[in-house]
Amino acid sequence: MRSREIRDMNPFMEGHPPHRILVVIPAYREERTIGGLVRSLRERYPHDVLVVNDGSPDGTSAAAREAGAIVLDLPCNLGIGGAVQTGFLYARDRGYDIVVRIDGDGQHEVEDIPKVLEPILGGRADAVIGSRFLGETAYRGSIPRIFGIQHFRWLVNLFTGYRVTDPTSGFFAIDRRLIAFYSDHYPSDYPEVDSYILMHRLGARALEVPVRMYDRAEGKSSITAFRAVYYMVKVTLSFLINRIRRFG
């Protein structure tokens, strides 16, 4: 199961096989921002970049391919969780060691990627989640959103024991074991809070690190005011049910 000896070795040590790292970006109607994002990732890092195009009708797929990403085109819109899970399946099948998942809309800071990778490379964590609430932040949330986040913090802490500041963060890195587990058990929509239950089930060591998050450069957040209440109820329910669910 866990190959601690290998993982805990210094990844930069000579003779150690380098980690294969895949950056997964779910994208729906992001044709304006995706190209620039992929280019800046490929300029800065040696990692492979995978864009999962979640059935966008626009030029998202072509723009990502143009910029040098591996692109998976879903034939229909599956929702963010289904799209990200496709990335996990790809990573699992191709034997990647670490997946970094970031948003395609410029909300996450590309330069923060080493921060979410470092604890996994150093063998100190199995999952690292970027938090917009640790350290200095440019993030300004509305009052209902802050209330929702507080609710989920409390829920996650109560049922898993993880102390989290940013339970809805979509900026994270996970190791092989979680890649394989998420490939089978990732929720279709609003997966972030639920994933704490999955991590808890695996006994994964989760760690938050401070990252910068910006307001969306383009388009609208997938969580509009209209959906906020549905979001709260759905996530709470699915979180509680996952807590008492058996995972085969």
Place this chain on the structure above:
Amino acid sequence: MNRVTLFSICASAGFLLYILEMVRRRKLREEYSILWLFGSALILVLSLKQDWLVVLAHAVGIVYPPSFLFLVGILFILLILIHFSIAISKLHQMNKKMAQEIALMKSNLPGKEKEPPKSSY
């Protein structure tokens, strides 16, 4: 035999035959027809043997037998709707898996698009 008895026998028998015909023509899968067949057979039996309805209603403490019939009808409809929700959830899951599989397979097709960039570690 009064008019309402005749009507309910005709209606439930017609319904039963309709379901059987749909299954025969493969417009309705057997597994989804079971509940419908069971339901229409039940109504047919209760139309033919109305005193059974009275006995059953009194057995569960319902004084007015037709309201027992409504209760059974509503429970039956609920059961069928839950059955559908489960079937839809199953289809949803299968559809998701298939879409993911298609996306992964498309990326493996030779010549369709340029090779994914090689890992540059």
